[in-house]
Amino acid sequence: MSKPYVLGIDIGGTNTVFGIVDARGVVLASASIKTRKHSDITAYIDELYTEATKLMEANDAIDKVHGIGIGAPNANYFTGTIEGGVNLPWPTPLPLAQLVSDKFGIPVAITNDANAAAIGEMTYGAARGLKDFIMITLGTGVGSGIVINGQMVYGHDGFAGELGHLIMKRNNGRLCGCGRTGCLETYCSATGVARTAREFLEIRTEPSLLRNMDIAAITSKDVYDAAIAGDKLAKDVFEFTGNILGEALADFTVFSSPEAFILFGGLAKSGDLLMKPLKNSMEKNMMPIFKGKVKVLLSELKEADAAVLGASALGWEAKPTPAPAPVPATVPVTPQA
Amino acid sequence: MSKPYVLGIDIGGTNTVFGIVDARGVVLASASIKTRKHSDITAYIDELYTEATKLMEANDAIDKVHGIGIGAPNANYFTGTIEGGVNLPWPTPLPLAQLVSDKFGIPVAITNDANAAAIGEMTYGAARGLKDFIMITLGTGVGSGIVINGQMVYGHDGFAGELGHLIMKRNNGRLCGCGRTGCLETYCSATGVARTAREFLEIRTEPSLLRNMDIAAITSKDVYDAAIAGDKLAKDVFEFTGNILGEALADFTVFSSPEAFILFGGLAKSGDLLMKPLKNSMEKNMMPIFKGKVKVLLSELKEADAAVLGASALGWEAKPTPAPAPVPATVPVTPQA
Numbered sequence: 185m186s187k188p189y190v191l192g193i194d195i196g197g198t199n200t201v202f203g204i205v206d207a208r209g210v211v212l213a214s215a216s217i218k219t220r221k222h223s224d225i226t227a228y229i230d231e232l233y234t235e236a237t238k239l240m241e242a243n244d245a246i247d248k249v250h251g252i253g254i255g256a257p258n259a260n261y262f263t264g265t266i267e268g269g270v271n272l273p274w275p276t277p278l279p280l281a282q283l284v285s286d287k288f289g290i291p292v293a294i295t296n297d298a299n300a301a302a303i304g305e306m307t308y309g310a311a312r313g314l315k316d317f318i319m320i321t322l323g324t325g326v327g328s329g330i331v332i333n334g335q336m337v338y339g340h341d342g343f344a345g346e347l348g349h350l351i352m353k354r355n356n357g358r359l360c361g362c363g364r365t366g367c368l369e370t371y372c373s374a375t376g377v378a379r380t381a382r383e384f385l386e387i388r389t390e391p392s393l394l395r396n397m398d399i400a401a402i403t404s405k406d407v408y409d410a411a412i413a414g415d416k417l418a419k420d421v422f423e424f425t426g427n428i429l430g431e432a433l434a435d436f437t438v439f440s441s442p443e444a445f446i447l448f449g450g451l452a453k454s455g456d457l458l459m460k461p462l463k464n465s466m467e468k469n470m471m472p473i474f475k476g477k478v479k480v481l482l483s484e485l486k487e488a489d490a491a492v493l494g495a496s497a498l499g500w501e502a503k504p505t506p507a508p509a510p511v512p513a514t515v516p517v518t519p520q521a
Numbered sequence: 522m523s524k525p526y527v528l529g530i531d532i533g534g535t536n537t538v539f540g541i542v543d544a545r546g547v548v549l550a551s552a553s554i555k556t557r558k559h560s561d562i563t564a565y566i567d568e569l570y571t572e573a574t575k576l577m578e579a580n581d582a583i584d585k586v587h588g589i590g591i592g593a594p595n596a597n598y599f600t601g602t603i604e605g606g607v608n609l610p611w612p613t614p615l616p617l618a619q620l621v622s623d624k625f626g627i628p629v630a631i632t633n634d635a636n637a638a639a640i641g642e643m644t645y646g647a648a649r650g651l652k653d654f655i656m657i658t659l660g661t662g663v664g665s666g667i668v669i670n671g672q673m674v675y676g677h678d679g680f681a682g683e684l685g686h687l688i689m690k691r692n693n694g695r696l697c698g699c700g701r702t703g704c705l706e707t708y709c710s711a712t713g714v715a716r717t718a719r720e721f722l723e724i725r726t727e728p729s730l731l732r733n734m735d736i737a738a739i740t741s742k743d744v745y746d747a748a749i750a751g752d753k754l755a756k757d758v759f760e761f762t763g764n765i766l767g768e769a770l771a772d773f774t775v776f777s778s779p780e781a782f783i784l785f786g787g788l789a790k791s792g793d794l795l796m797k798p799l800k801n802s803m804e805k806n807m808m809p810i811f812k813g814k815v816k817v818l819l820s821e822l823k824e825a826d827a828a829v830l831g832a833s834a835l836g837w838e839a840k841p842t843p844a845p846a847p848v849p850a851t852v853p854v855t856p857q858a
Binding site: 267315316330332333335337338339340341342343344345346347349350351352353354362363364431434435436438439440441442443469471472473474477 | 670809
């Protein structure tokens with residue numbers, strides 16, 4: 185490979201972080217712009233280009249970038265577009281890969297953020313050497329990236345791996361952003377943890393450190409801090425969360441029989457508070473032929489670098505996207521015989 | 522390919538059916554032996570060899586068989602063994618591929634029955650041309666074979682695709698043969714349908730044709746016949762079954778986003794009785810981004826030929842299994858530097 189670098193871009197709801205990465209997964213330099221500053225996508229890409237070019241110039245990387253990898257919510261690997269239903273300021277479907285590739289003159293590959301994390305982990309992190317694993321991202325929502333036989337699973341339409349939306353409670357389940365009820369992510373995301381805490385505070389009567397706070401504003405971090413301080417109710421919230429996540433991992437196992445699950449995101453750093461009930465519940469709920477076989481690992485990517493690294497790993501496989509064939513304006517379209 | 526045939530062997534709990542199949546999926550001839558006649562595996566394989574050889578001789582197929590494919594419960598593609606927990610008369614783990622290959626002098630590949638059905642459907646049936654689909658076999662249990670990106674999913678240990686054991690009822694679910702409760706197959710298999718009928722007959726009071734029968738002996742066929750005769754309770758059993766199966770297919774979709782589900786087995790032939798509630802429930806429970814995208818198809822393989830055809834398709838990819846390296850008896854094993 186003649187060009188030694190890739191550019192990784194992680195488009196989040198607030199910030200767009202980008203970095204220059206080498207083949208060993210070292211982030212040479214990174215920077216960011218505000219995702220929502222431009223409601224016009226052209227202006228956004230212009231700023232991204234300007235700032236990324238500065239970064240490449242400062243690091244002697246101009247003309248040395250093999251490809252650009254982008255991780256973004258609802259990004260479709262097959263079509264190169266960002267699809268609807270997502271918290272970004274531009275109209276969808278948005279042909280992001282084409283637009284960025286046209287501007288930079290560099291091949292671009294895109295995928296959703298959880299898939300990017302899985303690719304990053306497989307290339308540089310805890311999943312090195314694993315051919316069958318499932319990445320679970322525990323953030324505002326629950327995302328997933330499934331790798332089978334060394335290949336990312338995209339599915340028929342590019343949207344495979346929405347494991348945060350497996351139904352865990354068929355009766356009286358919580359309303360999910362997807363419009364249904366009972367999805368895993370309504371329980372086991374950071375927002376799910378806060379939701380559980382609010383629910384427990386309402387239906388239980390015991391004292392809790394969390395009762396001193398504005399209940400509507402409680403975050404998963406508040407629940408974590410209270411649990412660490414010994415608060416029983418807060419610890420029960422993690423027990424409840426770990427139980428459901430364990431049930432879910434046991435369910436996922438009957439599908440693809442992975443060697444490991446890799447957990448990523450703030451919640452994954454809750455230590456034994458989450459991991460103990462999670463592992464107990466996973467083994468208890470596991471189909472017998474899979475018991476004791478499946479590891480639960482934590483991401484090995486540094487949080488600050490992870491999103492950019494994951495996206496960048498995709499840059500190595502980016503191929504030039506041919507522009508759509510122009511439709512001749514003056515020649516009438518005749519059906520072929 | 523110089524040898525024009527494969528031998529397909531389907532090992533069921535009662536019968537072992539085998540047939541000679543050509544590259545277009547025509548079953549030239551088939552025969553069967555009783556699976557349980559020999560509790561000694563060597564005697565069983567001897568009889569299988571004798572009978573299969575007769576069949577090959579009668580059809581001018583001696584020395585023209587490229588490979589042998591075997592479908593059997595709990596058969597592991599990676600190890601070539603049949604693992605424990607299965608209703609067959611021989612001790613497990615059983616190195617079936619090696620034993621059959623040694624006896625016949627022909628390469629052997631084995632996999633579980635549902636995977637064999639998926640491979641058969643992909644090679645000769647409703648899944649021709651599909652790269653992402655999930656085969657669901659509705660028999661005594663519920664089996665599944667998952668194909669992603671044109672490849673059979675075996676998972677880390679060879680046991681992927683146990684979708685009959687996704688938990689559909691987390692509270693008060695039915696006891697499953699796997700030891701857990703609430704598995705899909707306790708509701709949506711042929712035995713699950715009979716179980717639902719018995720449950721409905723006990724907890725409901727309305728008249729039903731099924732009340733004229735020995736309730737303990739009711740089969741899914743009895744329920745089907747009663748439903749076709751207009752019996753309300755029997756029709757409700759299919760409605761209940763279709764609803765749960767639809768919920769399950771919607772759940773499976775968030776995993777691998779398949780282009781189609783292919784249903785196989787006796788229950789799959791229940792027509793609108795099952796398919797109508799199933800499709801309604803699947804769409805109703807589908808995550809919005811997948812709504813209206815996923816087909817539900819019926820197997821296109823003839824029931825009589827299907828098991829043999831499915832197994833035989835695996836015969837084309839069978840590779841000679843090297844015998845395990847012999848351990849020299851007289852030379853002491855010295856650790857290498």
